Amino acid sequence: MHFDMILGQPSPSSVNSSATVSFGCGTHLGGGLIETPTLFDGTFGFGPGPLSVVSQLSTREIITNAFSHCLKGDGNGGGILALGAVVEPSIVYSPLAPSKCHYYINLESIAVNGQLLSIDPVAFLPAKYGDRGTTIDSGTTLAYLFSEVYNPLITSMVPQFSHPFVLAGNPCCLVSTSVDKFPLVSFNFAGGASMDVKPAQYLVQSDFRNAGLWCIGFQKVESGHQILGDLVLKDKIVVYDLAN
Template sequence: MYTTTVKLGSPPREYTVLIDTGSDLLWVSCNHCDNCPRSNGVGFKFNFFDTIDSSTAAMIYCSDRLCPFGVQGVDVRCLPPIKQCTYTYGYQDNSTTSGVYVTDEMHFDMILGQPSPSSVNSSATVSFGCGTHLGGGLIETPTAFDGIFGFGPGPLSIVSQLSAREIIPNVFSHCLKGDGNGGGILALGAVVDPSIVYSPLAPSKSHYYMNLESIAVNGQLLSIDPVAFSPAKYGDRGTTIDSGTSLAYLFPEVYNPLVNAITSMVSQFSHPFVLAGNPCYLVSTSVDAFPLVSFNFAGGASMDVKPAQYLVQSDFMNAGLWCIGFQKVESGHQILGDLVLKDKIVVYDLANQQIGWTNYNCSMPVNVNVTVSKDKNNNPRAKRSSSIISSELGILSKLLPVIIVALFIPFL
């Protein structure tokens, strides 16, 4: 799980929130939350939002157009006598948050570029949730934080709110460092790199569904029935990209041939066995000897996953034990989480309904472009920025301030 910091209110106050592309809502814990954790397993200091402490905060009432009735995934209610716009929001792991909708200022840095980049403090009024009750895994203290920052494609997300007012383009990017120490890059704008490949998004209002077509191991296509990759009529199958999920979850008809192919290719130098239901390998060599896994998506875009990205080192027995990070899921949809997204630039280009990616060293600076063409056939290499962003993204205890990048780039 990766975190960032978001500044809300006047005067601004920082909140540490989990980054989740599988949900839309930004919410932080309210000061009158009845069961929000007060501590976690990494010595984190919690902050609680209080509308009284902010001169720009305002409640959202049922009569307000901002009260999001009918938004997918949200149960909105209006309770007398004050009729505040209240909500219950559910997540895929069956955890929930309930609270009230409020508006307040979100503060961010705008990086103005060309010829020399400079940072300017700015803010915008946004609507978000003030959590008064949590359920499920959200109250488990080892992974508890101030809230969740949803980057989903729905109208509730901050990206959708700000892009609708033309404050930012309808695109954001991240690069998650995978060395175990956290860090990376998060930008509300399009990271530009000549090696990025794009694949179109499948129609969906609530998740980033991708058209996965095949899987190869060391370049050899696996024999998998194409039906296993096809989304069902009502969206209960298919493949999604979700940074809020740590591992990757595949259907049995996909998972089994993939794991079998990996095991077969490493049989000469590893000792495979099952630990807690997961395929594991005792090896004396580097994991670089394991095969490369390629997820092939529509449009000819392949996502290459290196051994260090799909293997998880186990602390059981000794340091030479590695387990497959892919998990088997019987129903719902397949999820490609942080396990395969780390050490990659990932661009969520909602304006053009596509997602792009490339392998990248997330410790390095990147070029960011906020001028996103509406032409789906536009070559993203054609517009490039001279501005450099190099910020720290968090994994559990490491933090990243939210950055909005405003670059003045001539059309070429």
């Protein structure tokens, strides 16, 4: 692979580069996470657009138009990134909704300890002009849910906390033993795919005075997109198959 610098946003045909694959990185981004679409550009270039690294490699028939990752959830970072198709018989696929910018996935319901939450299915649907909907984004640390999804989820979880309180807008509690006693959260997608999120994944340990302080990492948003970020993607093989 060769690396060239591309300034501005020229069209692909105007780029004077001999690089087999072109990609770059930003040095400064501003604006709100939810409100500014450009902040979904990614940190390396694995979006669904034609200039993404995967799209360029697949166009040259070096790999199939797919990639996958498994992010380590032990707090030290790292993981595995695989370019091309992944052969794993146990993987259940859910169709991606058409989009040039984001990886939209059809979230249909959420369950807590196997019990489906009472959420209007309309809350999961994208709006007419492409906002709302649910996206998968490994470049986002937490998970952002619409209020009509977030509120019943938190309401079903907090009663299982001992002496809960709110810190910086997030439900928290002190835990002296294992966090495994807290409920399992399942995101159910079209096609029969389901993603289970364990307490150790959705709970974020706080640095605020006490090492036993844990807070729920789900965040509430009123507009934009729902984003399923690293909080729920850790310790899972996530496959982005754009070829099928």
